[in-house]
Amino acid sequence: MKFNSVIGLGPKKKQLIKTVNDGHVSHALMFHGPEGGGNFPLALAFASYILCENPGEDDRCGQCPACKQLDKLSHPDLHFSFPFVKSSSPKIETTERHQREFAETVLKNPYLTLAEWELQLAGGKKSIITAEEANNIVKALSLKSFSRGYKFMVIWMPEKLNIAASNKLLKTLEEPTDRTIIILVCNSTEGLLPTILSRVQEVRCDALSEGEIAEALTVRDGVAWNDAESYAARAEGSYSKARRLMGEDEQRSANLEMFVGWMRHCFKVSFTEIFKLADAFAKLGKDGQQQFIDYALEYIHGSVLHEFAGRENALFDAKEAAFAAKFAPYITAGEIGRLHDVLSEGHYLVERNANANLLFTHMSLELIRYFAARKAGHNA
Ligand SMILES: [Zn+2]
Secondary structure, three states: OOHHHOOOOHHHHHHHHHHHHOOOOOOEEEEEOOOOOOHHHHHHHHHHHHHOOOOOOOOOOOOOHHHHHHHOOOOOOEEEEOOEOOEOOOOEOOOHHHHHHHHHHHHHOOOOOHHHHHHHHHOOOOOEEOHHHHHHHHHHHHOOOOOOOOEEEEEEOHHHEOHHHHHHHHHHHHOOOOOEEEEEEEOOOOOOOHHHHOOOEEEEOOOOOHHHHHHHHHHHHOOOHHHHHHHHHHOOOOHHHHHHHHHHHHHHHHHHHHHHHHHHHHHHOOHHHHHHHHHHHHHOHHHHHHHHHHHHHHHHHHHHHHHHOOHHHOOOOHHHHHHHHHHHHHOOOOOHHHHHHHHHHHHHHHHOOOOHHHHHHHHHHHHHHHHHHHHHHHHO
């Protein structure tokens, strides 16, 4: 991470570089700021600046051997500790097994949130930093640095230190070994022991502005400016949240496209197209299949509301609303239950690992029957 790839936080970058040049770097710092606001990438850029062998006025050089290692987050004097899920089989009591995975995840997404990490690590299970891990931290810091310069221990999400782990770290924070810098990266100080807080110097990072987030989405993620502004306005100062909203919208669009195609092909009884969709449905995997069915259920109920309970209250975007106008006349309050049953049963069968192709075809046949009855009703 370089300072120039950290979004916003200009004055903080200047202030940190000044402390390095003045020789006033504290041995224990706490980068404290809201989720998705950049405290973690800023901390990484700061440590990297100090580890660089030939730093420039406002950033690390990017060329020296240390920078080459920093580019891969594999510098031997840059250590990480972070929350993980403890388990007995396989035996996991420290972050040792997860070190490389963590580094690679952070390289891909330095704005990583705890929820994203927990989801990747163990499907969303709650994580902690254990006393055994704290022992490892103390041990890593007691070793000589490889480059004979500073060595860093970056503890990401110290909120997750349990009490025993916190206590083990106190002594190290109080009497650090020579040329050692400990950096805590936290979103909240609430769960931290006052004895820890009193031993670290705080680097407070504010939430990002809407303009900074919109610009980052445009430059880094290739989002059109209008969309970027709209995500930024809903992101509450978090680049991570803006990206999450973007992902949800993409997912919603993909689900809508598949749903519209499905309804049209069932309405027209076009089996070739239905079989193609069944293949696409199978490829979504279990989670994707359930999300699609959830979306279909929401859409069907939403379209009735949209058409009959006042469009101004509907939760549909423009594309969803356009199809609802054509679709809703085939759904009535009395008949909606049948569609609901077909899809709910599908959802249940996905959970029970039903063959996705067969299941999709089965639901399609039910829908064909449903539409045939409605068409007859319309013609009568
Ligand atoms: Zn360098």
